[in-house]
Amino acid sequence: MDMSILGFYANMKMLEQKDVFRHFFCSLSKERQQKIEAIKAEGGRCSSLGAWALMDYGLQQLYGLREREITITYGAHGKPYVKNRPDIHFNLSHSGDYVLAVFAPVDVGCDVQQVTQDTRSKRIAARFFTEKEQMAIADGMDFYRIWVRKESYIKCTGDGMACDLRSFSVEEEKNIHFAEHILPGYAMAVCCKKGVPPVVWKKVDLSNLIENEV
Numbered sequence: 001m002d003m004s005i006l007g008f009y010a011n012m013k014m015l016e017q018k019d020v021f022r023h024f025f026c027s028l029s030k031e032r033q034q035k036i037e038a039i040k041a042e043g044g045r046c047s048s049l050g051a052w053a054l055m056d057y058g059l060q061q062l063y064g065l066r067e068r069e070i071t072i073t074y075g076a077h078g079k080p081y082v083k084n085r086p087d088i089h090f091n092l093s094h095s096g097d098y099v100l101a102v103f104a105p106v107d108v109g110c111d112v113q114q115v116t117q118d119t120r121s122k123r124i125a126a127r128f129f130t131e132k133e134q135m136a137i138a139d140g141m142d143f144y145r146i147w148v149r150k151e152s153y154i155k156c157t158g159d160g161m162a163c164d165l166r167s168f169s170v171e172e173e174k175n176i177h178f179a180e181h182i183l184p185g186y187a188m189a190v191c192c193k194k195g196v197p198p199v200v201w202k203k204v205d206l207s208n209l210i211e212n213e214v
Helices: 018-026 030-037 042-063 121-128 131-138 143-157 206-211
Strands: 005-011 072-074 080-082 089-095 098-104 108-114 176-183 186-193 199-203
Touching: 005 042, 005 108, 005 176, 005 186, 018 042, 018 206, 030 042, 042 089, 042 098, 042 206, 080 089, 089 143, 098 108, 098 186, 108 143, 121 131, 121 143, 131 143, 143 176, 143 186, 176 199
Parallel strands: 005 199, 089 108
Antiparallel strands: 005 098, 072 080, 089 098, 108 186, 176 186
């Protein structure tokens, strides 16, 4: 399917309401419901549900499918794929009050992170960032802009945390394209091969999905 890369993002705060949670929960497959129910923390259940609700929305908008009609398989390091649909490339992320679902015509990775005044950022950068990336921070680049790029990169390749984060620099990768979207208090990034269509960011209002019975 020839299309732009689409990044759907939504504030999931309203999922804390039991009736809203139930609405989206019941729209997903039994397998997904079981995975969500297995998450102990209430916040974690809302985050997972929010991400898969956006996945469900994107599938319907772009492919005429629902999450309950597909089968998800996983790569060696946990990257999800749609079984028997090599044309569907997607990735999910969540942080704070936001969830993100990205669909692309090629392998893709995405990440959203809530920006906080984390006193550990320098230590994290020293441990996981390359010299070039640490120099970029010293020159004024925000820590979270680099972090979401690195996370989206390892999710795009499918290597996950099995990848040494210091083995590559997001400042030097030649065949990779990063697209960013900045919300107040959040950083988002999408990673994919160069030469593919640009990323189109679309904010989704979960209340509208309920009203339209999507």
